[in-house]
Amino acid sequence: MEPDTRSRILDAAEKLLVQHGLDATTLRMITTEAQANLAAVNYHFGSKEALIEAVFRRRLTWLNEQRIAALDAFEAEAQGAPLKPRQIVEAFFGVAIRMAADKGGGQSFMRLLGRTYTEPSDFVRSFLAAEYAEVIARFKAAFFKALPDVPQEEFLWRFHFMMGALSYAISGADALRLLGPIDEPDPDALYARLMSFLIGGLRAPLPTPAPASQAKAAKKPRGKRAA
């Protein structure tokens, strides 16, 4: 309870936003948890929206810097050659799930991020897009270089699916308990599981039989599929 009011509010907000979501978390809940006065939020941040934005920005910029740093390291090592898909996946998703494993705040934040990604809460999405812009561009380029035979649109969808898997991996055991009893996963094991799943999905045979490449066209399972 030592640090300054601003930090205490930030921490309390992060924790409560994960538990209750953006709208259901009230300023009174936050200030109570932070042992601060109600007016302190508007004094230090200006508004509830600005507070939420600050909560996101604090961790998200750091996360994305880490991702780019990891990508830089791999690319320096490769000296211009295309990276291996596994390396790119490691740089983007591995860094994220490692942050999620960090008990000191990172964990709850990553859950929040994963959840919010699909929530169309306009103002969050807008600055989310801004924060992500650079990272996305870098990783798109790296992937296209590593997998030139995969059509760009195809790859974007696979990347999207991977984000979904990551999100659920992080939101984790709570939802998984729907499926049956499971013990809290050790982070390293979760990391290994997610990585092999992601790479398996990323490298799966292309669904539409492309004209030139891809000798093995998967036999279509139902009648329907066209176009």
Added chain:
Amino acid sequence: MEPDTRSRILDAAEKLLVQHGLDATTLRMITTEAQANLAAVNYHFGSKEALIEAVFRRRLTWLNEQRIAALDAFEAEAQGAPLKPRQIVEAFFGVAIRMAADKGGGQSFMRLLGRTYTEPSDFVRSFLAAEYAEVIARFKAAFFKALPDVPQEEFLWRFHFMMGALSYAISGADALRLLGPIDEPDPDALYARLMSFLIGGLRAPLPTPAPASQAKAAKKPRGKRAA
């Protein structure tokens, strides 16, 4: 605008819940959209929570019946032999994404479901668990029979990842636009994409270096990883 008030409220609620989420959707928004009186919600459903539950139940029980029916069909066809993983994936995820492609309400509902799955909104989760119980048991059994070499815990996580990919596949283009411009996907193409991704992930090599298989041990990219 013809059907009875109760149905109009249900449809309006479903539509608005997708757009704004559970908490941000107000009864006044719903009754306005449904061209009904505010009190009609409490008259017909009792409370807002009960209304939301009704919205879920209407589609979810039908969806899960479809899933079980699809599984039954495959199992009858197989005559006791284990199903192919692709068939099980088709029965669970294929049915879901086909429902999501249905413009007549199914689409918006599936987005809602995908979003809510990670939201720990206690009362929703509790009856979600109840609705899912039977389906989960059936599909777990089918998968374990089809992939006896995959440890159960390992599989549960992969199933969980697959749910994440499905969720994002459905929530779809809105979030994907973060990654770059993309045209609204034709449902058949999305279906094909997701299926090959899911099966690729499901059948990926096991992460823990099993004694026999897996010759290529990826060189660890950072210092850390142990155990």
Added chain:
DNA sequence: CGCAGACTGAAACAACTGTTTGAAACCCTT
């Protein structure tokens, strides 16, 4: 017709939301 039961309507309810206010308390330099 008459009248019961199902339904709709407008208005009000208390409780809670984010935000603002103005005075008190604190802290640090002169």
Added chain:
DNA sequence: AAGGGTTTCAAACAGTTGTTTCAGTCTGCG
């Protein structure tokens, strides 16, 4: 010690939330 800037505090603000109330309307059955 005095003063000024920063931070805290309790109280109040207008607006919105889900829910309730009760008078009114509709419907079908005798």
